[in-house]
Amino acid sequence: SQTIHQWPATLVQPVGSPLSLECTVEGTSNPNLYWYRQAAGRGLQLLFYSVGIGQISSEVPQNLSASRPQDRQFILSSKKLLLSDSGFYLCAWSRVSVEKLFFGSGTQLSVL
């Protein structure tokens, strides 16, 4: 069966510090991978999605970036965090043949 791992679960970072969140998927190949952000009391905002290694689409211009160095690994990064980057970050995967969207457990990021 397929599983998705996302870490860390909680992160507190000062303004201006770098960020690296990692997500890996097991049990499937060539998944579509997604990074979403959920601000308190608001819906899910799609940040990045990837249909293959090195293929990243950005939905929202900001100081965040994403990379996909391996088929089942998706990384969200920032060189310098802003207060507005605080939120709940969710990684997800899907395949057109599977159709459903599956989520990781999320990372609560607080930028102070």
Add this chain to the structure above:
Amino acid sequence: KQEVTQIPAALSVPEGENLVLNCSFTDSAIYNLQWFRQDPGKGLTSLLLIQSSQREQTSGRLNASLDKSSGRSTLYIAASQPGDSATYLCAVTVDGQNFVFGPGTRLSVLP
């Protein structure tokens, strides 16, 4: 641009009640619609997926219906329990790759 709305934003019911959550979308040319559950501080768990050609899907006490022409879906929860308390989100996709989410309905089932 596809937009998804959900009403009500929050709902509080006594245990045992049957309830309906609503989801509306502006572009009826969808590929499928999915209902999710989210517990506080957790990721989303898929509950039901309805293909564009289907009218409804059932899983246990949950029943989801889809009226694509009117841009509406409902999630029916029978005999609600305190363990059903969570936020319920719907999402649509037109191509199986890009998903648009509603803001969610926060459900509280009181014992």
